[in-house]
Amino acid sequence: MGSLKLGILSPGGIAALSARDLRTTGRKLPAFAARTLVVLVYLFILSPLVFVIWLSFFKDAIFTFPPSGYTASWYMNAWRNASFANGFVFSLQLAVLAALIGVSVGVAAALGISRRRTRGAALINLLLLAPLVVPGIVAGIAIYLFYLRAEDLLNIDLVGTFGGLLLAHVCLTIPWTMRLVSAALGGLDTSVEEAARNLGASAWQTFWRVTLPMLRPAIVASALFSFIISFENLELALPLVGPGHTTLPIAILEYLEFNLDPTIAAVSSVQIVLLGIVMLITDRFVKLSQVL
Incomplete structure (x- = not known):
């Protein structure tokens, strides 16, 4: 034991011990720096959401910092505003239908392009x-001009109608399904499908009982992102809405023309919370990390 202590306390032992400590510290320091960087990135990403929610409780009608107090009256003000309620219901209906149609078309298109190597598949993609x-x-603007030309040729109304707006949102949601489902198809084990066919399953049975369950995470993620993109869209819907067909983002924009108070922050906070709950519920049943 005495010789061991003397060996450690000798100059060579101290040098070896110091080198080992430096190597251990060197391994810990990058890991600590990486964790710190990740925390800072998360704070940077989440800070706008936290600030909007915090702002919705400010007591002052005109934004001042620090606030003179806190209140929940702006949520009641948003609840009493009929345009917000109507816009929320309309956006919800529009987003659900756009997600259902867009996901159905996107899954069929992804399967056709990935599994059927036909001429022109790259151009269609x-x-x-x-x-x-x-x-x-x-x-x-392009869809608006196209609708005007279609109205002249077909003698039907598209601009300002629910059908015309739904068609535009479907075109917006298809690419998300295409990307996610195509990526999932690239990672599938085709031998499972071949085994099902060899055991006597038809093409439809193989798709319904084998391929579709394996694509479920990608399809659910596609539906989720399609819903969010459609529900929050402003630019595409702005030239296409008509009387009685106002989405929630446009209702918020119209309110901001004459008012500048925390009511908008309250409405935005409700959207953030609702969409966050939808994502948490979705991730509970289908792990989004498997696809994203």
């Missing part, structure tokens, strides 16, 4: 993914 790179206001 590029066309269906185009809304992701086209600015929303540009797409809205």
Whole structure:
């Protein structure tokens, strides 16, 4: 024991011990720095949401910092405003229908492009993914002009109708389904489908009982993101809405023309909480990390 102590206390032992401590500290320091960086990034991302929710409880009608007090009256003010309630219901209906139709079309398109190597598949894929790179206001104006030309040729009303707005939102939701489902199809084990076919299952039975369950996380994630994109969209809907067909984002924009108080923050806070609950419930049953 004495010789061991002397060996550690000798200059060579102290040098070896110091080198080992430095190596251990060197391994811990990058891990600590990485965790700190992740925390800072999360704070940076979540800070606007936290600030909006905090702002919705300010007592002052004109934004001042620090606030003179806190109140929940702005939530009651938003509840009493009929345009917000009507816009919320209309946006909810529009987003649900757009997500259902867009996911159905997107899944069929992803399967057709990924599994059927037909001529022109790359061009069709590029066309269906185009809304992701086209600015929303540009797409809205283009669809508006297209609707005007279609009304002249077909003698039907599209601008300002629910059907015309729904069609535009479906075009907005298809690319999200295309990207997620195509990525999921690329990672599927096709031998499982081949085994089902070899055991006597038809093409429809294989799709319904084998392929579709394996694609469930991607389909649910597609439906979730399609719903959120449609529900929160402003630029595309702005030139297409008509009387009685006002979405919640447009109702918020109209309120801001004549008012500047925390009512808008209260409405936004309700949206943040509701969408957060939807994402948590979805992640509870289908892990979004499997697809994203």
